[in-house]
Amino acid sequence: MKRTDLVVVGGGIVGTVAALSVAEAGGSVRVLDSGENAGSDANAGSLHVQLQSRFIRLFPEKAPNVEASLPLYLRAVALWDNLEARFGPFQMVRNGGLMLAETTEQLRFLETKAAREAQHGLNVEILDRSGLESLAPFLGQHILGAELCRDEGKLNPLHANARLKAAAQQAGVVFTRATVRAVRKSGAGLQVQTLDGAECSAEQVILANGWGAGALTRGMNLHVPVEAEALHMNITEAGDTKIDHLIQHAERSITLKQFQTGQIVIGGGWPAKGRGLRVPEVLPESLLGNVALAGRLVPSLAGLRVLRTWAGVNTTADGRSILGRLPDCPGVIVAVPGDAGYTLGPLVGQAAARISAGHDASEDFPGCTPLRFAS
Ligand SMILES: Cc1cc2nc3c(=O)[nH]c(=O)nc-3n(C[C@H](O)[C@H](O)[C@H](O)COP(=O)(O)OP(=O)(O)OC[C@H]3O[C@@H](n4cnc5c(N)ncnc54)[C@H](O)[C@@H]3O)c2cc1C
Structure with missing residues (x-):
């Protein structure tokens, strides 16, 4: 492989937008992606802004970090x-x-949650x-009320991924399927080694490889503690009910939204069975529990x-984005988005x-430096 200004490891939403931005500014960029388990290809397309009750319940120790990051979600x-x-x-x-x-x-x-979120500038209201009734007449009669966060939204990630990748290619980004085994200092630059034995040199490397970033930082005196979390999703046939909003629940794990096709995408963090680098396995109990909850909230x-x-x-990491250069290897930039990472992905990539x-x-992303993991 030839020498490049920048190698981006990982071609998910973060890597694609990072590469697009550099190429538009005139840099030569190569994206190396192993093609395995990109959260960006599997995600639900919810544009999250308000604190997710699932996160607060499951990871209470990380919730303060997500709350501190709320202004990032608005941006x-x-x-x-x-x-x-x-x-x-x-x-x-x-x-x-x-x-x-x-x-x-x-x-x-x-x-209580809305009052805290309003202090961070979110447009929230309790209904x-x-x-x-006027916003969501289709909800089950037992629903007492809701928090409305006007900043939130939804999109079809398959469309967004394809269009952003096409734009990056048009700007000159080269995407190659390859798994990066190691990134090492080499003279004034960096040497990137792939599993198939190929090597390329680059002035700088962006690690935008999500759950894979920990393994590549291990040899650089600072281990980024990312973890892989296998999650479940469903999509239904088109329905007659018109659902404009992203729907979540104050206590139960669910996100529910309607695509333009009329189909309902149901997810929200029900577990799947992780299988290392293989695609995770769907658990029947997650399928049944997730769609049953959707049917209870929206009976139609x-x-x-x-x-x-x-x-x-x-x-997942500690609830904040991880963004910045590695002190012992400053040519390497870590770019991991944090909770609701598809929402944050383009911001972190740019x-x-x-x-x-x-x-x-560092001023725009307070508390997000990878230095916080230096022991
Ligand atoms: C089921 C599900 C639903 C979700 N729903 C939402 C949602 O609705 N809204 C939201 O905001 N977020 C959601 N998320 C989270 C979101 O998808 C991720 O946080 C986000 O996509 C991460 O983007 P990324 O670019 O950092 O990493 P990824 O998209 O995970 O991409 C990383 C890429 O790096 C590659 N890679 C890893 N290691 C290496 C290596 N050594 N060499 C080369 N390539 C490597 C991987 O193969 C992968 O292609 C969801 C996640 C899941 C799993």
Whole structure:
């Protein structure tokens, strides 16, 4: 392989947008992607902004980091608006998101959450049942109220991925299927070695390989503690009910949205069975539990057939993005988006591109430096 200004490891949403940004600025970029388990190919297309109850419940120790990152989510959805205008359509809609409460306790939880989120600049409001009637008359009668976050939205990630990749290729980015085994310092630059024995040299490397970033940083005196999390998804046939919003629940794991085709995408973090580098296995209990919950919240969905289920690999860390140069190997830039990583992906990808051009992103991404993992 030839010498390149920049090698991006990982061709998910972060790597693709990073590469596109550098190429548009005139840099030569090569993306190396192993083609395995990209969260960007498996995700639900929810543009998240409000704190997800699932995250607070499952990872309470990480919730403060996500809360501190809320302003990033606002910037991330504004960037998605911009990308949709330049490279879309991605079937993107930003009508807001509703987080539902079935009990007064859940409603109180949402009130407290909304008050905290408003302090970070989110456009949030608590709706009682009568307030919900005009926005979402299809909800089950037992739904007492909801938090409406007007900043949220949804898109079709398959459209967004394809269009952004095409734009990057048009700007000159070369995508190659290869698994990177190691990145090493070599003179003033870096040597990138792939599993098939090939090597290429680059001035800089962006590690945008999500769950795979930990293995590549291990030899660089700073281990980035990313973990793979296998998650379940479903999509139904088209339904008659018109659902404008992204729907979530105050206590249960669910995201539910409608694509332009009328199909309902149901997910929200039900587990799948991880199988290392192989695609995760769908668990019947996740399929049944996830769609049963959807049918309880939106009764008209109960008659729809599930056309497809799948499982994909999410990347988790400590709740914040991981973004910045490695101290012992400053040519290497880590770019891992954090919770709701598809939403944050373009923002983190663009920032990684700016860092590669010599800018300092630490003010725009407070607390996100990989230095926090230096022991
Ligand atoms: C089922 C599911 C639903 C989700 N739903 C949402 C949602 O609705 N909204 C949201 O905001 N987020 C969602 N997420 C999270 C989101 O998809 C991810 O956080 C995001 O896509 C991560 O993007 P990325 O570019 O950092 O990494 P990825 O998209 O995971 O891409 C990383 C790429 O790096 C490659 N790679 C890894 N190691 C190497 C190596 N050594 N050499 C070469 N290539 C390598 C992988 O093969 C992969 O292609 C969901 C995740 C899952 C699994």
